[in-house]
Amino acid sequence: xxxxxxxxxxxxxxxxxxxxxxxxxxxxxxxxxxxxxxxxxxxxxxxxxxxxxxxxxxxxxxxxxxxxxxxxxxxxxxxxxxxxxxxxxxxxxxxxxxxxxxxxxxxxxxxxxxxxxxxxxxxxxxxxxxxxxxxxxxxxxxxxxxxxxxxxxxxxxxxxxxxxxxxxxxxxxxxxxxxxxxxxxxxxxxxxxxxxxxxxxxxxxxxxxxxxxxxxxxxxxxxxxxxxxxxxxxxxxxxxxxxxxxxxxxxxxxxxxxxxxxxxxxxxxxxxxxxxxxxxxxxxxxxxxxxxxxxxxxxxxxxxxxxxxxxxxxxxxxxxxxxxxxxxxxxxxxxxxxxxxxxxxxxxxxxxxxxxxxxxxxxxxxxxxxxxxxxxxxxxxxxxxxxxxxxxxxxxxxxxxxxxxxxxxxxxxxxxxxxxxxxxxxxxxxxxxxxxxxxxxxxxxxxxxxxxxxxxxxxxxxxxxxxxxxxxxxxxxxxxxxxxxxxxxxxxxxxxxxxxxxxxxxxxxxxxxxxxxxxxxxxxxxxxxxxxxxxxxxxxxxxxxxxxxxxxxxxxxxxxxxxxxxxxxxxxxxxxxxxxxxxxxxxxxxxxxxxxxxxxxxxxxxxxxxxxxxxxxxxxxxxxxxxxxxxxxxxxxxx
Numbered sequence: 067x068x069x070x071x072x073x074x075x076x077x078x079x080x081x082x083x084x085x086x087x088x089x090x091x092x093x094x095x096x097x098x099x100x101x102x103x104x105x106x107x108x109x110x111x112x113x114x115x116x117x118x119x120x121x122x123x124x125x126x127x128x129x130x131x132x133x134x135x136x137x138x139x140x141x142x143x144x145x146x147x148x149x150x151x152x153x154x155x156x157x158x159x160x161x162x163x164x165x166x167x168x169x170x171x172x173x174x175x176x177x178x179x180x181x182x183x184x185x186x187x188x189x190x191x192x193x194x195x196x197x198x199x200x201x202x203x204x205x206x207x208x209x210x211x212x213x214x215x216x217x218x219x220x221x222x223x224x225x226x227x228x229x230x231x232x233x234x235x236x237x238x239x240x241x242x243x244x245x246x247x248x249x250x251x252x253x254x255x256x257x258x259x260x261x262x263x264x265x266x267x268x269x270x271x272x273x274x275x276x277x278x279x280x281x282x283x284x285x286x287x288x289x290x291x292x293x294x295x296x297x298x299x300x301x302x303x304x305x306x307x308x309x310x311x312x313x314x315x316x317x318x319x320x321x322x323x324x325x326x327x328x329x330x331x332x333x334x335x336x337x338x339x340x341x342x343x344x345x346x347x348x349x350x351x352x353x354x355x356x357x358x359x360x361x362x363x364x365x366x367x368x369x370x371x372x373x374x375x376x377x378x379x380x381x382x383x384x385x386x387x388x389x390x391x392x393x394x395x396x397x398x399x400x401x402x403x404x405x406x407x408x409x410x411x412x413x414x415x416x417x418x419x420x421x422x423x424x425x426x427x428x429x430x431x432x433x434x435x436x437x438x439x440x441x442x443x444x445x446x447x448x449x450x451x452x453x454x455x456x457x458x459x460x461x462x463x464x465x466x467x468x469x470x471x472x473x474x475x476x477x478x479x480x481x482x483x484x485x486x487x488x489x490x491x492x493x494x495x496x497x498x499x500x501x502x503x504x505x506x507x508x509x510x511x512x513x514x515x516x517x518x519x520x521x522x523x524x525x526x527x528x529x530x531x532x533x534x535x536x537x538x539x540x541x542x543x544x545x546x547x548x549x550x551x552x553x554x555x556x557x558x559x560x561x562x563x564x565x566x567x568x569x570x571x572x573x574x575x576x577x578x579x580x581x582x583x584x585x586x587x588x589x590x591x592x593x594x595x596x597x598x599x600x601x602x603x604x605x606x607x608x609x610x611x612x613x614x615x616x617x618x619x620x621x622x623x624x625x626x627x628x629x630x631x632x633x634x635x636x637x638x639x640x641x642x643x644x645x646x647x648x649x650x651x652x653x654x655x656x657x658x659x660x661x662x663x664x665x666x667x668x669x670x671x672x673x674x675x676x677x678x679x680x681x682x683x684x685x686x687x688x689x690x691x692x693x694x695x696x697x698x699x700x701x702x703x704x705x
Contacts (some may be wrong), residue, residue: 071461072435074494075702076690079435079487080682082107083427087142087388088411090114090399092149092348094392097399097424098191099411103131105138105679109152114413118424132169133178139677141338143169147348148199151221155189162671164189166204168221181224182206190214196289197245203229203241204476212592214238216246230262237596238281244291245312249281255599257281261312266549270315273300275600276580277512279478283330286343289350290542295320295343297328303511305330307343307355321355321365327509329358333532340388344371348393348633358509360441360453361483362403370395374416381412399424405439407431408485412704435460437493441483446505446532448525450517453510453702454533455481457489457499458542467498468547468697469537471530471563475554477506477518478601488686495690495699497549504529506605511685522583522606523562523621530559531570546572551689553577553637554645554674561623561634561653568631573696575689577637579655581627581649583618584609589646624649627656633663635692637685639672665692 086107088099097114100107101122109132112118116128123129132152133140135678143154147687152169166181166189182204190205193248203269204219209231216230216239230246232238239262240247246262247270255275260267260283264521277299286295298308298317306322317620322328329342344364354373357363362385366372374395378386384404391398396417400411409424414421435456444452458464470492474481481501492499495677503510504526506518518526533649537543550563557579565576580586587602587609606621607614619625634657638650650666657664667688676682687702 071459073700073702074431074435074491076687078428078646079491080148080679080686082139082679083409083424084429085110085411086409088390088399088401088424089144089388090347090390090392090397090413092147092393094394096149096346098132098143098145098152100143101129101131102679103134104136106136107141108135109133109140109143109154111152111171113209113680114399118373130314132171132174132383133167133425135178139679141677145347146199146221147194147196150199153192153202155192157673159671160639160677162643163187163446164204166192166219180221181221181226183210186211190238193241193287195241195291196348197243203238203239205423212595216241231265233265235365235596240285240287240311241293242287242294245266247294247312251275251596251599253599255597255604259310271310271317273298276516276604279515279601279604280597281704283344284328284341286341286352288352293486295352297330298341299512303513304328304514308361311370318506321367323357323363323365324405326357326359326363327511329356329362329509331460337353344389346395347390358480358482361370374398375415377419377421378412378414378598381414381423382407383411384408384410391571399557403482403487404433405483406436406490407434428527435494436485436490439483439486439489444533445530446525448531450505450514451510452502452529453480453507454532455483455499455501456537456542457493457501459493459496459498462496464498465541466544467542468496468693468699469498469500469534469543469549470693470697471500471502471534471550471552471667473530473552473556473559474501474503474507474630475552475556476508476704477555478508479555480507480509482509492699494695495694495701497699498537499699500533500543501538502530503535520607520664522558523566525564527559527566530563531567536572548571549575549693549697551575551577551693552579554579557637557645558623561630562621564627564630564632564634565623565626568629571632573633573635573636573693574630575635575692576650576653577685578639578642578645579649580622580645581624581653582622583607584615584622585619586645591643615671624652624656627653628660630657630662633696635689636664637688638666638668638672639674639676640668641673644674 082102112129120127155164193203201599213232218227236248238249247253248260248262257273259271260269294310297305299305305328307320309318342356353368354366356401382402384402387403398414401411411424550560557576560574560576606619609615654666
């Protein structure tokens with residue numbers, strides 16, 4: 067290593083950001099954002115024109131903390147359209163039973179209020195009618211765990227009024243303010259959207275389940291409530307933006323890209339990724355659409371936004387991410403995706419033609435010490451193009467490196483050019499990092515996703531091996547020092563690597579990974595079971611069909627745990643409702659029983675994703691030590 071190398075502590079990567087997720091109020095005078103309090107991210111508000119260099123507790127800073135949660139981070143907050151309330155969602159210890167909380171900005175002496183205080187009930191979605199700012203629509207499985215009903219929630223009183231009661235086959239609802247739409251899933255997995263009139267559904271649109279394994283996304287109501295802007299891949303390999311008329315069912319193309327998908331992450335990822343459909347924060351007017359290439363492309367779809375957009379993009383060499391604006395559309399608060407200087411937040415005043423930086427979420431991290439992320443395209447052994455992101459250490463050797471294959475979850479997600487603290491930690495410890503959008507990943511067309519059908523532990527795994535072979539051939543990777551790591555599907559892929567190709571990996575780390583595909587499918591929470599036809603059941607099998615169950619077992623790491631020779635680290639949240647801790651327990655017990663090298667980090671206060679900073683610091687401290695022992699990279703405890 068050269069003198070340019072600086073070891074960055076795990077705490078610097080995984081402590082809470084100093085500030086994050088800023089949202090401008092509708093009147094353009096205040097900004098809500100997240101900042102730490104008692105080691106947990108809470109919601110603060112300060113005047114836009116205040117001194118942003120002052121800390122939250124500094125006298126005269128203008129900052130006011132409006133929540134007091136010392137148990138779990140808040141991930142995002144948003145204003146009601148009139149600016150009176152701030153709303154946010156939160157679960158308990160990772161159980162994913164989200165509740166909706168309210169902060170009344172006119173009553174600073176009052177603490178936050180849980181508007182859905184129902185034990186064991188999950189908030190499944192919200193939408194605000196633009197003409198009734200004191201009301202919000204909420205979807206809750208309050209009546210029965212497996213049925214989602216639609217309610218109107220009075221934000222002043224907390225009173226719930228039933229709008230639509232699920233007759234038993236509705237998977238979700240869309241409330242536009244003037245119309246209610248029911249989403250049902252047919253036996254073949256196709257998605258049907260129906261106008262709901264006093265319990266009488268009238269189908270208006272059908273989308274093939276093969277086009278949308280997890281449903282149509284995005285779905286954004288038009289301001290007048292008569293239509294939806296949706297992502298559709300009907301008749302095309304790529305997802306484009308379409309307008310659906312809720313009265314006639316007519317679908318009209320709005321915008322598309324000749325090469326790229328509308329950038330549509332999984333629906334539940336909406337707090338982590340900005341929507342692919344950009345709308346005005348208070349009027350709901352359509353402003354633009356995002357597309358996923360090696361870098362993001364935005365198409366402005368509104369004349370005013372077309373004027374504003376170039377000024378916003380001049381603020382950073384990153385990709386425009388979360389966007390909020392005031393009611394006039396003149397004032398904007400935005401942040402940017404970047405591989406080394408993530409979510410830097412700016413204010414731009416279009417009327418005055420001026421801008422200023424509000425904050426960097428991680429001011430202690432020097433972008434010059436962080437590693438560039440390089441998008442490349444490889445070709446799999448069967449000719450499929452594989453979008454890959456390669457990250458190499460800064461200031462040290464870039465040949466014959468220990469390498470970590472970092473596999474994303476889903477697999478119906480995608481990696482993209484962005485800042486990922488996992489990637490930067492690994493690069494800082496001297497590893498090359500390979501992120502492979504193997505077949506099954508989304509964002510690169512239907513054909514790329516559907517190429518994974520029947521290929522769990524098959525060609526999906528070959529794609530990872532092909533990327534490693536490429537990195538070895540390029541001289542980046544030492545073939546004897548390759549580890550594989552990921553969470554959720556990525557954890558499964560890590561266990562597949564260790565069990566199915568034990569000669570290829572010197573270490574494997576499974577973070578909330580599944581080890582038994584049949585058990586995973588049978589453990590799906592009740593309200594989601596109807597949605598499995600075109601994802602779980604189509605891609606890796608139906609456990610109720612004996613021959614398919616046999617195949618699922620054959621593709622499950624638990625069936626080959628005795629073939630694992632590399633050291634294994636298992637990481638799991640005890641409250642995980644997506645992949646039960648039993649998936650890790652069984653692997654740990656089997657490996658320990660035969661004396662194999664295995665470690666197990668079980669966190670009693672987390673679920674499928676670790677949220678709190680102290681949980682992540684423990685996780686990644688454990689990870690860096692494990693990899694240093696078995697791959698030879700650096701560790702903060704060995705320097």
